[in-house]
Amino acid sequence: MLRRQLDRLHEVVAGGELHEVLVVDNASSDGTGAWLREQAATHPHLHATTLAVNSGGAGGFNHGLAWAVDHGADLVWLMDDDGLPEPDCLTLLLQRDDLDFWGPAVVAAQEPSRLCFPIRLPGGTRVVHDLASVEAAAVDGLIRDVVIPFNGVLVTRELVARIGYPLAAYFIWGDDVEYLWRAQQAGARIATVVDARVLHPATDDLGxxxxxxxxxxxxxxxxxxxxxxxxxxxxxxxxxxxxxxxxxxxxxxxxxxxxxxxxxxxxxxxxxxxxxxxxxxxxxxxxxxx
Structure with missing residues (x-):
């Protein structure tokens, strides 16, 4: 999946919407680090770093977001290595310039009409599992105040300056929710752009x-x-x-x-x-x- 994801990101870079790509290798021992360094040698926009210890997804996002901000990024596109954005995903996300923290609909790779992660629609207790329900609930193409963090989300430098980085200590699970709730507490403008899509392996035990x-x-x-x-x-x-x-x-x-x-x-x-x-x-x- 990482190879397919990098191929897709190279295409987006070629289109001019993405300028630099950082891959955080979380202390792998299977040769991934060496392979990434080889890839970086032939793609000037690609950067790779291997962490000394396994710090989980939370540590990887903490490190990656800090690297991007330190290197002057005004807008950062965050994603796990098991998600594959559709070719027009970033194009559709970038059409929105009035948000602080926003991302695509995350759909099951095996069945794109189904959400990979169930979401609770704003203004009630209804939890939906299918893309059609999200599309029906959208206003101006958005589900306000809802986003699936770290699955193809955009975050602004300004918001990071206000709320900081993901909590590396969490290791995995809940770091994304914590960052979303922290952003909400800070009054961030948050939304899911329904027409933008990221494919993600279905996790059927969730919910x-x-x-x-x-x-x-x-x-x-x-x-x-x-x-x-x-x-x-x-x-x-x-x-x-x-x-x-x-x-x-x-x-x-x-x-x-x-x-x-x-x-x-x-x-x-x-x-x-x-x-x-x-x-x-x-x-x-x-x-x-x-």
Whole structure:
């Protein structure tokens, strides 16, 4: 996927809308760093850096955004290595010049009519899973105050100066939500541009139905992802939404792994992660690294 993504970005650079590309190699051991350096040698606009230790997606975005700002970028396009923007994605995003933090609709690569990540439409509690519902809800081609961070999003230098960088300590999961909520708290102008698209591998465990379908839970088969989700979500909800939301999240976790998908080990992991979040300890995920 990284090779396809770089090919697409080279095309965008050739079109004049993108000036420099930085790839952050997160301490890989499979030769990716050497391959990237070879690519950079033949593409003057491509820069590659290999981090000394694996700092997860959060650390990668922290490093990459700081690099871009230090190198004078006024506007930064952020994305994971598993997303593929459509050829006209950046063109459509750049047509909007009245936003601070905005991005494309992120659709399932296997079924582009379906959203890769369910979203809650503004002004209510309705959660939608299909692109048609998003298109129907759009006003002037936008879903205001909603964006899927770090999946082909644009962020302005001015907003970064106001709110800072993604939190590297989060490692994975929840760093994107935290950055979005921080931007919202700062009064940033946020939106999804419905016509712009990024293809992303479907993550079908996200939004697993529970409580008879009345709500969903972000279950992951990965212990590492679950630990980070439970820890970071506890911190995010406590910081930005308050204790009632923290307690509701804990109740949902207890319900899900007791009744929906009984897993005693997950309950223990969840408890350790939540306690770590309350203590401000962001080191516990390391036990799950392979």
């Amino acid at each position: 697993t139905p529970m409580m008879g379908g009345r709500t969903t839970y972000n279950h992951s088969p990965s212990d590492l992802k679950h630990y980070c989700m439970a820890r970071n979500n506890t911190v995010n909800l406590r910081r930005y939404r308050g204790w009632p939301h923290v307690l509701m999240f804990w109740v949902k976790t207890l319900w899900f792994y007791t009744l929906t998908k009984p897993t005693r080990g997950r309950l223990r992991t969840s408890a350790r992660a939540a306690w770590a979040g309350l203590r401000g300890d962001f080191t516990g995920h390391r036990r799950y690294l392979r």
